[in-house]
Amino acid sequence: MIADTTDWLAQDDALLDALRDGGPMNLPRAYEVMERFDIDGIVVGDPLNVYHMLGYWPQIGTTRLGQPPTTFAILSRDQRQKPAIVTSHFIYYYTFADGGARSGIQSYLFVEAGDDGDPDALGVRHGMFADRGTDPRSDVELRRDIGTDAVLAVEPLLHDAGGALTRALQAMGLWNGRVAFDHPVIAEVCERHDRPGTLAPADNILRWIRIAKSPLELALMRRGAGANAAAVNAVVAQLREGASYHQVRNLFGVESAKRGNRSVFMTVDRVSSDLPTGDRIRDGQSLFLDGVGHFQNYHGDYARTVFVGEPAPAARRAAAAAVLGWEAIREQLRPGLDYAQIAALGYAALKKAGVADMIGFGPHSVGLMHSDEPGLEAGGFYKKHNLTLEPGMVISVDCPVVEVGIGGSIHIEDLVVITADGCEPIHAIGDHVITV
Secondary structure (H helix, E strand, O other), rough: OOOOOOOOHHHHHHHHHHHOOOOOHHHHHHHHHHHHHHOOOOEOOOOHHHHHHHHHOOOOOOOOOOOOOOEEOOOOOOOOOOEEEEEEOOOOHOOOOHHOOOOOOEEEOOOOOOOOOOHHHHHOOOOOOOOOOOOOHHHHHHHHHHHHHHHOOOOOOOOHHHHHHHHHHOOOOOOOEEEEOHHHHHHHHHHOOOOOOOOEEEHHHHHHOHHHHHHHHHHHHHHHHHHHHHHHHHHOOOOOOOOOOOHHHHHHHHHHOOOOOOEEEEEEEEEEOOOOOOOOOOOOOOEEEEEEEOOOOOOEEEEEEEEEEOOOOOHHHHHHHHHHHHHEEEEEEEOOOOOOHHHHHHHHHHHHHHOOOOOEEEEEOOOOOOOOOEEEEEOOEOOOOEEEEEOEEEEEEEEEEOOOOEEEOOEEEEEEEEEEEEEEOOOOOOOOOEEE
């Protein structure tokens, strides 16, 4: 296990400044995918997709707030068109403008719902709030006024969200074309306004874009995955006999936060339930910790096997097999391999060592989602796609034991980025099996 001496928070300002210039999306990849699928543009309202396109996560219109989206992002295949945001006057002023000047994004604003579709109902066209003038405006107030005024000097305030979305699609040359969308409200607006163009589901198209990361995405992945691995290792260092699995999982949340990450989940010894199960760490146990956390929505995925004292001989053999299989795979990862071939490399190494079928090998892409890859459509569900590796992909190969009755659980997992001729880890590797 590698000691965590990195000042994770010291890296953040440069990464956040880069996000203010626009979304982390790999735009050359996006244009290529749109061309491949004959898509003229993409319109998204899901906050994750808006963030990917614009570098901005809308607080309103999220599952936790229980509202449909009121902020949308648009990307045209016509590279002369800048990506666009469609949002309310209030949301632009109160959140988006805080990112500062964003010359690479065009904006279309509308009156917040409840104002009877009358821009004059806000009292002022420029400036969200009346200025009392008794004290100088703060830096926040000035920034918001200047940013919002600059937008309204180019595009008039529209009467409602549907009108603004319609205006944006028309202005960007997407009114008659084939557009991919990610939320039913977008289709409803197009139908209500008699849009003559066609629509297509965006989810798989967006996944095809996301699997090949931009340089900024790779930087965010390295930051998030590195801190995630360090948080898991910090939890491992504190494991003691008698600790509950629930306590271990909560500790991962604390260690993630210390490093500027947000924990998503931790599987402890095959147990993933958020509810207390009564399970506790015991002496002589073999168990794995599999932690997933993110920085700026880019995920780490890291698992280590831990021996608490002296494990059962069968557990030690299984752990050695997992390490053997993963190292054999990692040495040969390169563009052109597909998922099935990756698993075959692991099985071949185990067979040669005489421990075939002890470990499963499950490759998957990681990024804005834990399994961030396109699938094969199967009646509304996705089946696993036998993807071929490309440069810029970040993948994990899950290496869990597929047997029980060996004295505990075994799993190891790292993230690597596929390069032009191989792969490289995006976090410190250290020991795959750790004794405490």
